[in-house]
Amino acid sequence: MNDGMNQFLQVFFEETEEHLASLELLLLGLDLEQPDAEELNGIFRAAHSIKGSAGMFGFDDLTAVTHELETLLDRIRGGQLALHAEMVDLFLQARDVLMRLLHAHQHQQPDPDIPTAATVQQLRTLLEKAPEPTRVDDSFGFFGQAPGQPGQPGQPGQAVAEDDDFGFFDDAPGAPVAEDDTFGLFAEVPGAPQTEATAPALAIKSVPTVQSAPAKPASHEAESSSIRVSVEKIDSLINLVGELVITQAMLGQLGGALDPSVHERIHQALAQLEHNTRDLQESVMSIRMLPISFIFSRFPRLVRDTSSRLGKQVELQLQGEHTELDKGVIERLSDPLTHIVRNSIDHGIELPEERIQAGKPACGTVRLGAFHQGGSIVVEVSDDGRGLSRERILAKAREKNLAVHDGMSNAEVWPLIFMPGFSTAEMVTDLSGRGVGMDVVKRNIQGMGGRIDIDSAAGLGTRISIRLPLTLAILDGLIVAVAQTHYVIPLTYIVESLQPKASDIRGLGGEEGSVIRVRGEYLPLLSLHDLLGESSPALPPEQSIVVILEADGRLFALLVDDLVGQQQVVIKSLEQNFRRIDGIAGATIMGDGSVALILDVDALPRLAERQGEALHALDQF
Template sequence: MDITRFHAAFFEESRENLDAMEAGLLAMESGSADGETINVVFRAAHSIKGGAATFGFTAISELTHQLETLLDEARSGRRQLDADAIGALLVSGDALRGLLAAAEHGDAIDTEGLKRAHDGLAKMMGREVAATTKAASKEPEIAEWRIGFKPAPSLFLSGNDPLRILRELAGHGELGVTALDNTLPKFSELDPYEAYIAWDLMLPGSVPRSAIDDAFAWVEDQCELAIEGIPATSAIAPPPAPVDSDNVVALDTRANSDARKATTADAGDTSIRVAVNKVDALINLVGELVITQAMLRQRSTQLDPVANELLLSGLELLDRNTRDLQEAVMGVRMLPVEFAFSRFPRMVRDLAARLDKKVRLRTSGEATELDKGVIEKIVDPLVHLVRNSIDHGLESPADRRAAGKDETGTISLNAQHQGGHIVIEITDDGRGLDRERILRKAAERGLPIGDNPTDAQVWDLVFHPGFSTAEQLTDLSGRGVGMDVVKKNIAALGGQVEIRSKKGTGTTVSIRLPLTLAILDGMTVAVGGEVFILPLNSVIESLQPAAGDIRTIAGEARVLRVREDYLPLVDLAAQYGLSGAQPGTHARNGIAVVVEADGQRLSLEVDELLGQQQVVVKNLEANYRRVQGISGATILGDGRVALIVDVGGLVQAQRMPQAA
């Protein structure tokens, strides 16, 4: 059998296990872990080791074996995981990620990182051995192991078999087995899918405790297990707890309850892995169905409602079902924001240690769902903002104490739905932005500043390219460095970003994003006999200008007066080369729509406003070619193609002549 076809599943599951392991270790370090956390971390490492050994990835299995040994001692209570040990385990996790990438893509192995991981684990093990040798020498030698093993009734349903476990234990030494069948029901009441028999097992003391734990690693959540080491000088010990007849009834009740909970949870959390391209194809087909349904609805308006009552009733039902189907399929691509937030605990920990600061990370709203494509593209801006908050937002512990603050600074990540959008906020309780300093830096750089600007206008200055108030730049970047890129990336997703800050109290950066990139809320406008879509989140207002509101500058560029401002005026018909377009005719006879992108406003000449609607976005570049000033296309209910205006591209095109 060709097992290479299972590699992709192994790599994906291993990365998920590494994420779980890292989250558990960070929880243990922060003191927020519960008693089950160490078991979760151990099982994650154990799963990676087993898969790597199966597929012949020796370097991965060797490192996870060393890592697993350390975790097993912690799990059994023989070791306390201090900050150094957790640090060594995290470094090993990083090395495992590198090994997985090398195995998956055929890249070269990072030998230095791998050696650092092995050395760190070896150091932890050596230190523990040195510290416990004296105590261990006084402990009595284990003569034999007694194991009480009572499977949960649902054990078979998870694909596990007690006899396989017994055979594995027998491979380590002579195994004494006593079957306890006192809970077997009458034959007529026996369910062949339930496990009824418990086991009293004996193994020589020469068998390592870790080998016994390994044998039960896959079922420890589905059984009652008691492992007892009997010293050589001890008399025969009573059986472990699960074998005690007084405890069997209580254990039965607990096991049945746990099994029912597990079965219910498994039924609710059942999932399958589906390639993203298959989901995208499904979404595309549903988009086509929505377009077809819109065509039918438009054509049906010409029918006689009395003669075609049943047909029109069926079309209404089709409309509702299509919308429900569209929402359900779009939900397939929706992922919790936790996928983006989960990388920050480790990053915050490492940056705090590197900068000698104390930082507390708080997250909320992780279950808030967002389109997978948006999540992937928002991660980099979030990373940049969090790094800036730690590097230049939070003060040093000494400065915070002097300011009467808790020496541990707090970074908060919050996500929540607001209408058809999601709002993500990054908040720190640091020094805040310095208004006078920003104004002084802006004046030095010659940036346009109005009289008595509001705080929001001042904070908006940090989004200018290269703007920074940091006295000394670091390799982590100062607050403001690269903020123009952050805003540009967010704007490319159809989002907006704003800053709120108070000196000495802290700063909040708020990001507003559409829930999905596949559907767009748009304003439909008519221009030169064609229909265009303006993204609704870019539209500020629409108006019918008077002839005196339009001015010509330098005999060519035209501007529109909107109250006290003059905005560049773009004739969309001329912009897109529509036949018979004469610049200036539309604004005099039609309507001007004011739009905004990258903090700059623009007025667009159109013939008519047709309405607002949700449209299914089609990639024009993939189906035709890239067109300047167009971000995509959609199909209207009458079958015509409508182009979606790239407002950001038009704004950028207006800036270039000014810069020249």
């Protein structure tokens, strides 16, 4: 197949995936008692679009399934067939078959196990139960029927039928509503008589002329205002912008050595270059940003299917779907979230009878939310189920010969579930119980430079929080120096910096660490010199600089030798190019060509705890 046809095929595969995702979401949101007309029309249009495009490329299996699906949906939206739960289940099964067929064609790997023929037969069986629809005139309703015409009630004057004007004109009083290709934009006027064959089962409100007039131009404008670009091209562009940022930093450092009074125009040009580079970087980075609804949209179906298999009633609540995140982070976040949500339903949410006995509603709730916090994005999965069992977790830990004791705090017990092979499930099912998953979840989150935290209360539920960087490419940082080595602290963690006084610093004795008094408040004081194991002697605290940082909602002070300045830096993976170092999130190239290490601020308190310093020294005051 030539390159031109491959290009068209790629567009077809992408658009069909979008149509199938839209079809699934609309099916899951249908109200079986009073289905919304626009949702029915949206489902019909998705199936109709797939059928037309698949037929053009000769994908007969896709066309066969969508043809039966389209016909059934047309009967439903026309009122000839009532919608019920089993029908929605079958439509979702058909959607899954279409997705499998699409992937088989996309990868040119035919799959004989796809139940295409069985799905078509099931859809036809449903179709055979539906009455024959009334005939729709090929004129698309441009011409009204004459008074007293067969099949219509006699009305004085000519009847006005629906047409293809997409709601630009209101129906005349008493006009009968006929089935046509207007996708249900016209409402039946109250009091209009109908025959049994044409009476719709849905009450559809008319679309006001003012709102519907720009419908067609808006559609064409949306199509012409976007363009499909491959991810590889975007990644290449981001890499080039990253190199431009490094080059701009080098020029800025060279320009700083020039006398401003003599080289004023050079300084002005460098300032303009810095401004333009920052604007370009922000614009390019925004291209990769996608709303997290890109993956949130998968979970209504997951929750529906999982709860049905377990005999539970679960409601999914989504919050912050429009929160934007880097595309690379979103793609790697999908699998961990899927496992966490399944665990919430399987282990957390109780059976309806158990919930009623506990004084809870029979239907459990799983909440999936996202929001920005500082320079990170936080994704939370919470439920109102039974919560984690501290006793069972400790018992399982003892079985695995882990060093645990009854005096451990909950904050120390909950992370045990992330140990490899750890599971408290009483029986092994196809959903859980094999001890595989949560350790992989934690490893994947940490691999993205994030962390995962758990908070749980018996009988009230569990909340799992995932904190991730907004982007994986460029950040604004404060350059600090420790023993002639430069480090970068992301600006989003910094509260303030100050020159400490010796009288404000107090040691706690032994290896308990130190605290510093800042405006009457005592904060744990960590030394970056000691944390990273610098061999040269550290400066006295009163000759150093203290940077106040906020991580995990808590403040602590970090002692450094000097402040070098603020700079935008390009993140390079240290683990891929060298090895992983505790407390270091990555590296960057400075303007003079040297390498600076980017601090993992969230990891510094934990690193201090492992080294015997007391992060909780504040609790003693």
